Amino acid sequence: MATLFKSIKELIQVRNEPISFISGKEMNVLPTIEDAFLVVENGLIVNFGSMDDCPTDSYDNIIDATGKMILPSWCDSHTHIVYAGNREGEFVDRINGLSYEEIANNGGGILNSAKELQETSEEGLYQQSSKRLEEVIQLGTGAIEIKSGYGLTTDAEIKMLRVIKRLKENYPIPIKATFLGAHAVPTNFKNNKEGYLQLLIDEIMPKVADENLADYVDVFCETGYFSVADTELILKAGKQYGLVPKIHVNQFTAIGGVKTGVKYDALSVDHLEEMREKDIAILKGTKTMAVALPSCSYFLSIPYAPARKMIDAGLPLALATDYNPGSTPSGNMNFVVATACIKMKMTPEEAINAATINGAYAMGLEKEVGSITKGKRANLLLTKSINSYGFIPYSFGAHQIEKVYLNGVEIK
Ligand SMILES: N=CN[C@@H](CCC(=O)O)C(=O)O
Numbered sequence: 220m221a222t223l224f225k226s227i228k229e230l231i232q233v234r235n236e237p238i239s240f241i242s243g244k245e246m247n248v249l250p251t252i253e254d255a256f257l258v259v260e261n262g263l264i265v266n267f268g269s270m271d272d273c274p275t276d277s278y279d280n281i282i283d284a285t286g287k288m289i290l291p292s293w294c295d296s297h298t299h300i301v302y303a304g305n306r307e308g309e310f311v312d313r314i315n316g317l318s319y320e321e322i323a324n325n326g327g328g329i330l331n332s333a334k335e336l337q338e339t340s341e342e343g344l345y346q347q348s349s350k351r352l353e354e355v356i357q358l359g360t361g362a363i364e365i366k367s368g369y370g371l372t373t374d375a376e377i378k379m380l381r382v383i384k385r386l387k388e389n390y391p392i393p394i395k396a397t398f399l400g401a402h403a404v405p406t407n408f409k410n411n412k413e414g415y416l417q418l419l420i421d422e423i424m425p426k427v428a429d430e431n432l433a434d435y436v437d438v439f440c441e442t443g444y445f446s447v448a449d450t451e452l453i454l455k456a457g458k459q460y461g462l463v464p465k466i467h468v469n470q471f472t473a474i475g476g477v478k479t480g481v482k483y484d485a486l487s488v489d490h491l492e493e494m495r496e497k498d499i500a501i502l503k504g505t506k507t508m509a510v511a512l513p514s515c516s517y518f519l520s521i522p523y524a525p526a527r528k529m530i531d532a533g534l535p536l537a538l539a540t541d542y543n544p545g546s547t548p549s550g551n552m553n554f555v556v557a558t559a560c561i562k563m564k565m566t567p568e569e570a571i572n573a574a575t576i577n578g579a580y581a582m583g584l585e586k587e588v589g590s591i592t593k594g595k596r597a598n599l600l601l602t603k604s605i606n607s608y609g610f611i612p613y614s615f616g617a618h619q620i621e622k623v624y625l626n627g628v629e630i631k
């Protein structure tokens with residue numbers, strides 16, 4: 220099966236040579252080809268270039284993209300889309316003046332979602348979660364990471380991870396799974412966090428590894444949740460089970476978790492709303508990707524990750540949604556890209572690099588997705604007729620996607 224996309228107004232994020240990620244000043248460079256063609260065969264990108272060199276072979280399918288642009292799909296490296304119910308009540312509580320922290324301290328927050336998830340069947344959880352996956356695919360996401368962490372018991376954590384596994388089997392999108400048992404201390408361990416850490420390490424993690432249910436291990440390293448020492452314990456144990464660290468850190472307070480992430484070779488450190496100069500310095504020159512989650516800052520009215528400072532210091536930065544029921548009930552990467560430009564002062568080039576190739580790296584998928592490169596999956600966005608790619612973040616709140624393709628196949 221071969222498809223030719225012809226007369227593409229601009230083919231965006233073209234990388235002839237495979238790259239892992241882009242840092243610092245380079246992030247402001249977004250390579251494109253104007254008036255381009257793209258050939259997809261058996262789900263993969265096999266050829267592209269200027270229309271002047273467009274091959275004259277015969278194709279099963281020819282798509283005229285006059286006036287439209289093609290980009291690699293968004294790579295969303297941080298989500299919690301497997302959850303049960305929602306937390307609309309807390310949304311109203313916050314409108315009425317309570318903070319995220321106050322709600323959590325009153326027994327709401329993550330524990331609220333855990334209770335609902337524990338009471339939901341695996342089938343029910345799958346049904347709710349698959350709807351969200353289908354929703355974000357339509358919004359242009361073509362690779363995604365999904366975390367556990369709303370189970371907080373052995374059975375419920377395994378249930379979440381099995382649902383993620385089933386999503387992997389049933390949808391044509393690359394999915395990475397992260398074990399986030401250390402998301403909150405459950406009520407029955409309220410005065411015995413050590414006991415919960417022991418359960419995570421001695422009972423749940425071996426099961427997760429046994430069933431091969433996760434690629435990554437995550438911890439909510441934050442005041443009132445898990446300390447730096449707790450984080451070290453979990454990351455060390457996770458690594459022994461072959462789970463690569465990716466951590467929640469510096470969301471509300473900077474307590475030293477970035478250093479721990481780097482020490483344990485974390486693939487990414489995520490949130491980073493509260494960054495100290497020394498956290499930025501620690502990340503410099505490492506292989507750990509900084510991941511910003513602007514929709515979370517927007518929804519909770521907390522600071523945005525200091526993208527300018529990080530990029531100007533030479534760091535790479537990825538953008539992700541953090542789609543979850545408490546802090547970010549939205550999985551719209553178009554909104555993330557727009558908000559990064561509007562609120563974090565990233566240029567459209569930086570934001571698109573952050574939401575494609577750098578996001579792919581933050582999921583270990585940089586060889587598969589995230590750029591227009593021969594041999595990569597044809598997970599693509601075909602835009603509506605637009606004048607420039609800058610119109611994508613400029614027209615915030617809308618999206619400019621006309622069609623999405625996964626493995627070269629249009630998703631309807
Ligand atoms: N910060 C920790 N975890 C999620 C929110 C969890 C929740 O409120 O349900 C996040 O990434 O924002």
Ligand SMILES: [Zn+2]
Pocket residue numbers: 297298299467541543
């Ligand atoms: Zn998160």
